[in-house]
Amino acid sequence: xxxxxxxxxxxxxxxxxxxxxxxxxxxxxxxxxxxxxxxxxxxxxxxxxxxxxxxxxxxxxxxxxxxxxxxxxxxxxxxxxxxxxxxxxxxxxxxxxxxxxxxxxxxxxxxxxxxxxxxxxxxxxxxxxxxxxxxxxxxxxxxxxxxxxxxxxxxxxxxxxxxxxxxxxxxxxxxxxxxxxxxxxxxxxxxxxxxxxxxxxxxxxxxxxxxxxxxxxxxxxxxxxxxxxxxxxxxxxxxxxxxxxxxxxxxxxxxxxxxxxxxxxxxxxxxxxxxxxxxxxxxxxxxxxxxxxxxxxxxxxxxxxxxxxxxxxxxxxxxxxxxxxxxxxxxxxxxxxxxxxxxxxxxxxxxxxxxxxxxx
Amino acid sequence: xxxxxxxxxxxxxxxxxxxxxxxxxxxxxxxxxxxxxxxxxxxxxxxxxxxxxxxxxxxxxxxxxxxxxxxxxxxxxxxxxxxxxxxxxxxxxxxxxxxxxxxxxxxxxxxxxxxxxxxxxxxxxxxxxxxxxxxxxxxxxxxxxxxxxxxxxxxxxxxxxxxxxxxxxxxxxxxxxxxxxxxxxxxxxxxxxxxxxxxxxxxxxxxxxxxxxxxxxxxxxxxxxxxxxxxxxxxxxxxxxxxxxxxxxxxxxxxxx
Numbered sequence: 145x146x147x148x149x150x151x152x153x154x155x156x157x158x159x160x161x162x163x164x165x166x167x168x169x170x171x172x173x174x175x176x177x178x179x180x181x182x183x184x185x186x187x188x189x190x191x192x193x194x195x196x197x198x199x200x201x202x203x204x205x206x207x208x209x210x211x212x213x214x215x216x217x218x219x220x221x222x223x224x225x226x227x228x229x230x231x232x233x234x235x236x237x238x239x240x241x242x243x244x245x246x247x248x249x250x251x252x253x254x255x256x257x258x259x260x261x262x263x264x265x266x267x268x269x270x271x272x273x274x275x276x277x278x279x280x281x282x283x284x285x286x287x288x289x290x291x292x293x294x295x296x297x298x299x300x301x302x303x304x305x306x307x308x309x310x311x312x313x314x315x316x317x318x319x320x321x322x323x324x325x326x327x328x329x330x331x332x333x334x335x336x337x338x339x340x341x342x343x344x345x346x347x348x349x350x351x352x353x354x355x356x357x358x359x360x361x362x363x364x365x366x367x368x369x370x371x372x373x374x375x376x377x378x379x380x381x382x383x384x385x386x387x388x389x390x391x392x393x394x395x396x397x398x399x400x401x402x403x404x405x406x407x408x409x410x411x412x413x414x415x416x417x418x419x420x421x422x423x424x425x426x427x428x429x430x431x432x433x434x435x436x437x438x439x440x441x442x443x444x445x446x447x448x449x450x451x452x453x454x455x456x457x458x459x460x461x462x463x464x465x466x467x468x469x470x471x472x473x474x475x476x477x478x479x480x481x482x483x484x485x486x487x488x489x490x491x492x493x494x495x496x497x498x499x500x501x502x503x504x
Numbered sequence: 505x506x507x508x509x510x511x512x513x514x515x516x517x518x519x520x521x522x523x524x525x526x527x528x529x530x531x532x533x534x535x536x537x538x539x540x541x542x543x544x545x546x547x548x549x550x551x552x553x554x555x556x557x558x559x560x561x562x563x564x565x566x567x568x569x570x571x572x573x574x575x576x577x578x579x580x581x582x583x584x585x586x587x588x589x590x591x592x593x594x595x596x597x598x599x600x601x602x603x604x605x606x607x608x609x610x611x612x613x614x615x616x617x618x619x620x621x622x623x624x625x626x627x628x629x630x631x632x633x634x635x636x637x638x639x640x641x642x643x644x645x646x647x648x649x650x651x652x653x654x655x656x657x658x659x660x661x662x663x664x665x666x667x668x669x670x671x672x673x674x675x676x677x678x679x680x681x682x683x684x685x686x687x688x689x690x691x692x693x694x695x696x697x698x699x700x701x702x703x704x705x706x707x708x709x710x711x712x713x714x715x716x717x718x719x720x721x722x723x724x725x726x727x728x729x730x731x732x733x734x735x736x737x738x739x740x741x742x743x744x745x746x747x748x749x750x751x752x753x754x755x756x757x758x759x760x761x
Contacts, residue, residue, distance in 0.1 A: 159584060161738030169736065182710065182735040213696050267696060268705060268731035275715040286710030286735035289742075293697060294730070302741035 179249060184288045188259035189392040191240060192289075192300055194310040195274055197295035197329045198237065199228035213267075220270040228273065232329045232479055233309050234281075237462040241284055241344035241440050243396065243410045250403050256396065258414030261303055263296045265312075273369035300324050307389050309461075309481065317484045325389045327463055329483030332474045335458065337396040341410050343459040344393060346386055346439075347483075348417035348428055348463035355486025357424075358465075360489055373424035380431040385485050386463050387435070394437050405445040415439045415455055451476040468492060506608040506616045507586075513596055514603050521620070522574035522607060523686050525605070528632065529579045529591050531646050543594040547628055550652030552747045554700070556588065556601045558656050558690070561700045565693050571686065576620060578606040580613040580632055617641045623683050640675025642683050644750040655702050658687060660716035660728070660747035662707035680752060681724055688726030702729050704746055708715040710735035717751065 165184065165306055182188075195201060208216035240258040247257055257406040262285050263275065271290045278285050289299045297318055307317050308326040319326035337343070349358045363371045393411055400409045419425050432439060443453060451472045454462055462480045464470050465488040473480040490497055510516065532552065533543030555573045558659040564570045574660040577595060579585045585607050595602050608616040614636050615624055624635045625643040633643040691701055705721065706726045721728055732742050743751075 161740070165736050165738070182737075185737050262711070268728040269722070272715055272718055273730050275711045279712060286733065287737060288711050288714065288731065290731045292702070292730040298745035299732075299742065302736065302745050358607075425632065495548040 158263055172194075180284060182284075183255040183259050185256045185259060187255035188257050189396065190259045190303055190305045191237075191306075192261045192263035192296070192303065192305045192308045193233045194312070194315075195262065195270075196265055196311040197231050197309045198262065198285075199231040199234070199274070199277055201231070202331070207357045217267050217269050218425055220273050224273045224276060226273070228277040230281070232331050233461075235334070235337045236309075236342075237283060237285070237480065238339070239337070239410075239460045242340065243342050244284065246405075247396065247399060250405070251399065256399065258396075259287065259337060260285045261305070262370075263288065263289045263299060263303075263305075263310075264291070266290050267292045277312050283388070292325060293358075297322055297324075303400050306392050307386075313482070316407065316482075318341050320385050320483070320485050323405060325386050327386075327461075328477070328482045329461075329481045330470065330474055332477060332479055333473035334399070334477050334479055337460055337479075341412055343414065343457060344390075345414040345416050345457055345459040345462040346390065347462075347464040347466075347469065348415055348419060349381075349384075350486035350488050351384050351386045351463050351483050352390060352415070353384045353387070353428070353431060355384070355465070355488065359438060361415065370423045372464060373419075375396065375429050377427045378430060379427075380434040381427065383435070385483055387437075390437055390439070391435075397438075412440045413438075415442040415459075416445065416450055416451070416453060416462070417443070418445050418447050420444050422446075437459060451478070454478040466491075506606065506612050506619070507588075508620065509605045509607070511592070511593070511595065511602050511604060513599075514601055516603050517572050518570040518573040520574050521570035523624070523625065523683070523690070524576060524622045525624045526576040526602045526620065527552065527577045527646075528618055528627045528629065529577050529587075530581075530598075531626060531628045532577055533591065533594055535542060541590065541593060541647070542597045543590065548626065548646055550649055551626070551646065551656075552600055552602075553751050554613055554652075554654065554656035554749060555574045557654065558700045561599065562667055562690070562693055569693070571690055571693075575600075575602045576604045576622065577602050578616060578622075578625075579608060580610060580629070582626065583615075587663060587667065605734070612731040614639045614641065622678065624752075637676050640679055642676060642679040642752065644752055649747060649749070650744075651750070655700055657704060657744065657746065657748045658703045659704045659706055659743075659751045660684065660721065660726075661751060661753035662705045662714055662721075662731075663709060663753070677721050684721065684752070685725045688721075688724065691727060691729075694724075696729075698730075703727070704729060704748055706734065706739065706742065706746070706751075707730040708734050708736060708739065709731070 171270055171281055185495050191231045207219050237260055240260060244257045268290045300319060308324055309329050310316050311329060313328040316326040346352050349355060351485050360372050397409055397411050419428060425444045449472060450469055455476045463483050464472055465483045465485055467482060470480040470482045509672050527548050531548035532661045534546045536544045555575060559572045562572055588607050592605060606616045606620060617636055622641055625641050626646050627633050628646050630645060635646050691703055707717055711733045718728055
């Protein structure tokens with residue numbers, strides 16, 4: 145799952161790619177602006193956000209659903225100069241930008257930065273309003289894919305995407321099946337979040353780790369789960385869909401540590417798990433250690449609700465595989481993102497859901 | 505010596521309104537063994553079929569439609585020029601909607617393009633396309649497609665769309681604008697979601713500049729369907745997903761960049 149960014153691009157593509165890069169660099173340098181140049185994709189941590197996660201497009205979406213595509217596009221074109229309101233991924237994007245400006249100060253020539261790409265199904269005519277809105281908020285988003293209705297999956301791969309955020313759970317599921325870290329975001333009313341530190345919170349099983357242990361809980365019960373985890377304490381869990389994203393965050397964190405900025409690091413990661421520290425927690429910590437990954441805070445809830453704790457943490461984004469936890473977190477004002485992976489999708493509050501036949 | 509022959513199997517298009525696209529015989533047909541009467545299918549075959557599909561849909565929308573693709577097969581070297589009867593019989597064999605054949609050689613094919621009011625010249629030869637472009641004929645290079653789509657996908661390279669006009673507009677630029685305006689008009693005949701023709705913009709600049717390109721194209725009557733702003737990212741991964749049939753910029757451009 146982490147093979148998305150190879151170290152060396154294929155030799156035949158180098159000259160064309162280098163030419164594109166050189167031409168773009170000349171162009172950017174010629175602009176009389178101090179806007180930063182976007183990083184080279186193979187070194188950057190690429191985050192793809194959809195238009196509906198970046199901006200609040202609820203009203204526009206209603207027009208699309210009630211009146212159809214042509215009326216929707218006409219409406220957007222008519223309101224091209226009206227900036228859209230910020231959406232659920234907006235604080236996350238601002239926090240990424242803050243990390244970038246800190247990184248650029250410490251490493252002016254490095255391409256190891258966050259690269260934010262707008263990946264939308266929207267028609268290119270709607271793109272004008274999206275670009276105007278992005279300019280209005282001075283967001284550093286330069287790369288766009290407006291696919292006009294086509295699936296974004298091919299483009300996610302082409303941009304070597306490390307994380308994809310969307311409101312459309314079908315696209316997110318497709319991305320995860322293709323090995324791309326992805327999550328579905330839900331609208332929530334949130335309090336003000338930190339503007340100086342990016343905070344990312346992860347659930348453990350079926351997010352950072354595979355769902356192997358969760359399967360045991362669902363199929364054999366908690367007691368079997370505890371025994372199993374104790375017995376296999378020293379065997380690392382298999383990786384989950386968001387492991388590589390945590391790894392990418394860790395890589396950037398270490399750049400701050402290298403410059404003595406550990407106490408002032410603008411990235412902080414949290415593990416928020418229903419596991420308990422006493423019985424099943426050890427395996428998780430040992431697994432992370434075996435992967436060479438650090439997490440700043442590991443919170444073992446032993447089954448207690450996650451909502452109140454997340455409310456204290458105030459992450460810019462919280463990843464969980466179970467909709468039950470997502471809803472709970474959302475109700476308490478936490479920006480949550482659902483990772484549609486693993487056995488958790490077949491259950492709701494511990495009960496097996498009747499699955500409709502899979503669409504062909 | 506140039507000769508033009510009409511294909512009597514195909515209804516001739518309205519000379520004033522049709523969009524004339526010339527494709528070289530070497531692109532359309534693959535030369536097989538000398539004994540065969542009929543050539544094999546060449547690199548441009550999927551493109552021709554896509555053009556035909558657009559025409560078919562245009563006529564379904566309006567049986568009296570005159571803004572159609574008018575396809576001309578042109579020979580650009582003396583060797584091919586000799587093969588005129590084989591080219592004609594192969595065209596008929598496949599039932600291609602080609603209205604005319606222009607039999608010319610290296611020396612006079614550009615003149616032939618101009619005489620036939622060709623608005624777009626497509627070739628697999630990387631020398632021919634710039635030659636035509638220099639004389640003001642919009643040209644593009646054709647390449648073999650791995651999984652060609654049924655939908656005709658035309659890609660515009662947006663980096664040139666907004667270039668400030670320093671002096672008199674080069675002939676190739678005017679040709680590009682005329683072609684794109686007509687293509688844009690053709691696109692308008694179809695709905696947003698169910699169209700046999702798709703217009704795609706790719707720019708190596710960032711979003712802000714590309715916004716200008718989108719607006720400029722719109723002002724020329726071209727409503728772009730898909731847009732990819734690379735901001736310096738390499739183009740080929742995106743191209744292999746977009747799979748355009750050909751790429752247009754100011755005058756001459758190629759698919760493998």
